[in-house]
Amino acid sequence: MASQSQIYAGAFADPVFAAQSVFRDLMDGFARPGTIKQLSAKSVPPAPLSAAAGAVALTLCDHDTPVWLTSALSKSAVPQWIAFHSGAPVTSSKTEARFAFFERGAAIPSFDHFALGTQEYPDRSTTLVIEIEALADGAPLVAKGPGIKTEVEISPKGLPDVFLEFWNANRAIFPRGVDLVLTAGDALVCLPRTTRLSPKEA
Template sequence: MASQSQVYAGAFADPVFAAQSVFRCLMDGFARPGTIKHIETTSAPPAPLGVAAGAVALTLCDHDTPIWLTSALGKSAVPQWIAFHTGASATVSKTDARFAFIEKGAAFPGFDQFSLGTQEYPDRSTTLVIEVEALTGGQVLTAKGPGIKGETEIAVKGLPDVFLGFWTANRAIFPRGVDLVLTAGDRLVCLPRTTRLSLKEA
């Protein structure tokens, strides 16, 4: 059972200013895919939810945004913490979720298990917030697409071997598909579905 201190504490000290700051960070991150962004105003969510993921939840979730949580997150104080501070409730249905949160080290569900939007309303898809080991030091991928001048490289550490296959399949159904926010500590990288990823050529 979650303690009251776990549920009630750890939100933004200045909710309006902090949410605006994090929102700008996210918008800039989606406008410049692959760029590592630093969240200057952080939260202290219950474990195992990470700092940046908690800030994203406080900023984007509300009573109209069902969220999906992994089993470990669902069994922690996280559902009550998010519900208390944002009004958002957890759903067991991946396709009903507007946001999905996956903690570091958890198994990745297939992206196609979540809402992919429709041709008419592609924005009705799930955004996945996934914590990884680090945003540097991993396998180097080349990223191309809108918001990227020419190409850029990302080297996220802690992505599973199936990630690139999942992402390639996701990119193939554009304009449908999920968007990703990869987090590590107080930093994040945004990957909209428009971004094309490939292994860096040797």
């Protein structure tokens, strides 16, 4: 059972200023895919949710944004923490979720398990917030697309081997599809569905 301190503590010290700061970082991250954003606004969510993922939850989630959590997160103090600080309801339905959170090492299902939006309303999709081992030092990927002048190299460490397969299937249904926020500690990288990813050639 979650302790009261786990549920009530760990939110932003200055909620308005911090949420504005994280929101700017997220918007800039989605405008410039692949850019590592080190968050200055700090949150200390219950384990196993990371600091950056907690900051995303505090900034973007509210009573109108159902949240889906992995089994490990669901069994921790995270559901109560998110509910108390943001008012966001937790749902067991992936297709109803506006945000889905994955702790480091969690199994990631194919993205079509989540809400993909519609042709008329592509924004009615799930944003996946995935904690990985690191935002660098992994297998290099080349990113191209809107917000990227020519191309940019990213090297997230800890994504599943089938990640590119999932991502390419997601790209194929544009303008529908999910968007990703990759987190590691107190940093994040945004990958909108418009971004094309491919392995870097040796």
